[in-house]
Amino acid sequence: MGGQNKKEGLFRGTPVWVLTMVLLLAALFVSLLTAVTIGSTDIPIEDVYHVILYKIFGAGDPSYGEGNLFRAVWYLRLPRLVLAAGIGMGLAVCGVVMQAVVKNPLADPYVLGISSGASLGATLAILAGAGAVFGGNSIGFMAFLGAFGVSLLVVTLANMGGRANSVKLLLAGMAASSVCSAFSNFIVYTAHDREGIQTVTYWMMGSMAGATWEQDGAVLAVALMGLLFFWTQHRNLNLMLLGDESAITLGTDLHRWRQLYLLVSAAMVGFAVYAAGMIGFVGLVVPHVVRMLFGTDHKKLIPLCALSGAVFLVWADVACRVLIEGTELPIGILTSMIGAPVFIYLMSRKKYGFGGGD
Amino acid sequence: MKKAISLLLVLAMAVNLAACASEKNPAKDSAGGTSLAAESEQGQTEQQQGQSEQISPTEQVSQTEQPSAKDSHYPVTVTTYDFEGNEIQTTYEKAPEKVLCVYQGCVEIMIALELEGHVAASYGLDNPVKEEWEAGLSKMNYNEDVFAPDKETVLMMEPDLILSWGSIFSDKNLGDAAEWIANGTNTYISSNTRSGGHPRTLENEYADILNIGKIFDVEEKAQAIVDEMKDEIASVLSQTQGQDAPRVAIIEFLNDNITNYGASQLGGDMVTQLGGVLVEPEASSVGKEDLLELDPDVVFVVYMARTEGVEEEMRGKLVDDPAFSDLSAVKNGRVYTIMLGDMYASTVRSIDGIRTFAAGMYPELYE
Numbered sequence: 001m002g003g004q005n006k007k008e009g010l011f012r013g014t015p016v017w018v019l020t021m022v023l024l025l026a027a028l029f030v031s032l033l034t035a036v037t038i039g040s041t042d043i044p045i046e047d048v049y050h051v052i053l054y055k056i057f058g059a060g061d062p063s064y065g066e067g068n069l070f071r072a073v074w075y076l077r078l079p080r081l082v083l084a085a086g087i088g089m090g091l092a093v094c095g096v097v098m099q100a101v102v103k104n105p106l107a108d109p110y111v112l113g114i115s116s117g118a119s120l121g122a123t124l125a126i127l128a129g130a131g132a133v134f135g136g137n138s139i140g141f142m143a144f145l146g147a148f149g150v151s152l153l154v155v156t157l158a159n160m161g162g163r164a165n166s167v168k169l170l171l172a173g174m175a176a177s178s179v180c181s182a183f184s185n186f187i188v189y190t191a192h193d194r195e196g197i198q199t200v201t202y203w204m205m206g207s208m209a210g211a212t213w214e215q216d217g218a219v220l221a222v223a224l225m226g227l228l229f230f231w232t233q234h235r236n237l238n239l240m241l242l243g244d245e246s247a248i249t250l251g252t253d254l255h256r257w258r259q260l261y262l263l264v265s266a267a268m269v270g271f272a273v274y275a276a277g278m279i280g281f282v283g284l285v286v287p288h289v290v291r292m293l294f295g296t297d298h299k300k301l302i303p304l305c306a307l308s309g310a311v312f313l314v315w316a317d318v319a320c321r322v323l324i325e326g327t328e329l330p331i332g333i334l335t336s337m338i339g340a341p342v343f344i345y346l347m348s349r350k351k352y353g354f355g356g357g358d
Numbered sequence: 359m360k361k362a363i364s365l366l367l368v369l370a371m372a373v374n375l376a377a378c379a380s381e382k383n384p385a386k387d388s389a390g391g392t393s394l395a396a397e398s399e400q401g402q403t404e405q406q407q408g409q410s411e412q413i414s415p416t417e418q419v420s421q422t423e424q425p426s427a428k429d430s431h432y433p434v435t436v437t438t439y440d441f442e443g444n445e446i447q448t449t450y451e452k453a454p455e456k457v458l459c460v461y462q463g464c465v466e467i468m469i470a471l472e473l474e475g476h477v478a479a480s481y482g483l484d485n486p487v488k489e490e491w492e493a494g495l496s497k498m499n500y501n502e503d504v505f506a507p508d509k510e511t512v513l514m515m516e517p518d519l520i521l522s523w524g525s526i527f528s529d530k531n532l533g534d535a536a537e538w539i540a541n542g543t544n545t546y547i548s549s550n551t552r553s554g555g556h557p558r559t560l561e562n563e564y565a566d567i568l569n570i571g572k573i574f575d576v577e578e579k580a581q582a583i584v585d586e587m588k589d590e591i592a593s594v595l596s597q598t599q600g601q602d603a604p605r606v607a608i609i610e611f612l613n614d615n616i617t618n619y620g621a622s623q624l625g626g627d628m629v630t631q632l633g634g635v636l637v638e639p640e641a642s643s644v645g646k647e648d649l650l651e652l653d654p655d656v657v658f659v660v661y662m663a664r665t666e667g668v669e670e671e672m673r674g675k676l677v678d679d680p681a682f683s684d685l686s687a688v689k690n691g692r693v694y695t696i697m698l699g700d701m702y703a704s705t706v707r708s709i710d711g712i713r714t715f716a717a718g719m720y721p722e723l724y725e
Contacts, residue, residue: 039510040508040510040511041510041511041514043514068513068514068516069514071513071541072510072513072514076509076510076513077510126553129553129554129555138442139528139529140529189642189643190642191642193553193555194702195523195524195525195551195553196553198525199525199528202528202530203528203530207530209508209509209529209530209531210528210529210530210533277530321508321510324503324504325503325504328508
């Protein structure tokens with residue numbers, strides 16, 4: 001059932017898939033351990049591992065558990081790498097899901113207005129002082145509210161005057177997106193706050209720099225649960241590529257599922273936005289590359305994307321920190337600079353299938 | 359079965375979300391609160407220690423032996439602001455020795471107060487420092503390649519004071535002030551970069567200069583710099599008594615928009631204090647037609663001195679635009695330029711802003 005709608009990739013068969021999964025897991029582990037030794041200042045590699053060993057296993061010299069070296073490794077470098085892995089995982093999975101939900105290979109996690117909702121929230125927090133009650137990360141929290149609120153709005157809009165389908169979702173997303181951008185622009189335009197505007201701009205570019213262990217916990221928990229949830233949904237996701245009519249003849253009504261998936265991924269993306277702002281192209285390019293190599297079966301696609309996304313973002317974050325010495329590039333700029341050309345290259349290739357009826 | 363599992367997962371996720379929403383932020387809040395509270399307690403205890411030291415007999419002995427002014431100066435406590443714009447009190451036990459200065463005014467104030475030796479590193483000049491300050495800058499480990507340092511660099515630098523603008527303490531840059539203070543690095547931000555929509559005033563610049571003077575125990579020098587500014591304004595006002603107040607606009611051409619600097623901006627405050635009237639004290643931008651209708655006597659065009667020739671280019675956007683040819687200020691040749699750095703968180707440079715405005719508003723005084 002549904003077997004003929006899947007396009008095969010370059011690599012086929014379950015053993016290959018299992019092997020790749022194991023390799024990717026190992027790669028993620030090695031990446032984290034390598035990346036933690038790289039930073040904007042030169043900390044000797046053995047010191048870095050001493051700190052980690054001391055903190056995790058209590059082994060070694062207690063002097064590694066205090067001081068600025070310890071704080072640089074344990075509170076700056078490691079949390080941001082873990083955050084990068086969590087967000088990369090979440091965004092790549094959401095990308096795959098969104099592409100299936102709106103049945104459009106060009107969709108990314110931000111396609112249904114989530115990005116402009118998040119920007120509106122952030123702009124409100126920075127320029128209008130909204131969300132101050134949330135304390136420390138008021139910008140992130142308002143962004144999360146914006147992202148999630150817009151997703152609810154999109155689902156509601158798409159259901160007005162008849163059931164939502166992928167086209168109506170896209171249209172509702174565009175409408176919500178325009179409204180949010182208009183309001184953000186209005187606030188930016190009327191606010192007389194040069195510094196605030198700069199903060200908004202920087203915030204929009206995305207960065208892992210604010211990572212803390214508490215944030216990591218929340219983001220990782222949501223990303224992992226989202227990943228497991230969507231993994232159980234691989235059959236429905238495959239069906240979505242076939243379209244509603246085919247799905248109904250196969251006995252599944254995708255309508256409700258589509259909205260559930262949308263909200264679950266909105267929560268995942270919202271948390272990513274909360275912690276790190278907007279990071280483009282990860283959710284678009286990673287699924288495309290993985291799909292090209294391993295085919296369009298979501299059962300394999302989802303975990304592969306999760307791991308590749310994590311590895312990709314860990315290294316993207318490293319690149320951000322070392323490309324310009326002494327300062328760091330916003331990660332959103334870097335992912336877009338890498339992502340856009342890769343995407344164009346993928347598009348220009350003839351042999352590319354999205355699966356389903358195309 | 360599968361449906362049940364997925365339902366469970368969604369439920370778990372919802373619970374997690376709710377938990378995060380309800381728990382995380384109070385937790386964060388209280389964390390911020392406690393560290394701030396801890397900080398202020400620490401400040402208090404430090405102060406108390408300072409006081410009790412003064413009362414303690416041994417200290418009294420040493421004080422009677424060496425009654426120097428330096429000993430009684432510290433500890434000093436000054437008010438500054440965190441990233442959100444909340445007031446924070448910081449205490450200094452001695453003059454900071456490893457200061458990190460970021461952005462124009464914060465770099466220049468250290469030179470003007472001859473505190474270069476206290477600076478560990480400096481960053482972020484929008485335009486070159488004044489000629490007489492160049493020698494001072496060369497002693498401040500100024501970093502040409504990087505505009506502002508990242509958190510790890512600053513952490514490993516171990517400064518005892520970060521002197522910068524409010525925006526640098528965002529969680530994506532250096533992180534909030536309370537965390538730095540708790541770990542032994544004081545922070546001080548230019549008061550006119552405090553977030554939360556507070557008016558930008560000359561009074562804030564005075565306060566900053568005096569506060570830095572207090573922190574480094576060079577209060578007389580700081581007072582002299584502030585007095586020079588106050589005297590300049592007083593002298594202008596006394597010489598122009600009885601004159602009609604000039605009607606002034608301060609504008610900046612940004613892309614296709616004309617930004618207006620109103621009364622709540624530092625430039626606007628300077629003009630008002632110098633006896634001028636802003637034709638548009640409220641709006642953050644004006645249209646061309648608005649400007650024609652307001653028809654100010656004097657127009658100041660703001661420029662950022664990052665590139666050569668930008669000053670004339672910006673002036674040209676007003677005087678060479680045929681739409682503005684009937685503007686009184688254009689016809690009477692009363693269009694002047696002012697560098698943004700002289701009227702934006704300008705600390706010791708504020709004197710230049712004051713003089714530029716005064717010279718444009720009352721040219722006869724400066725001939």
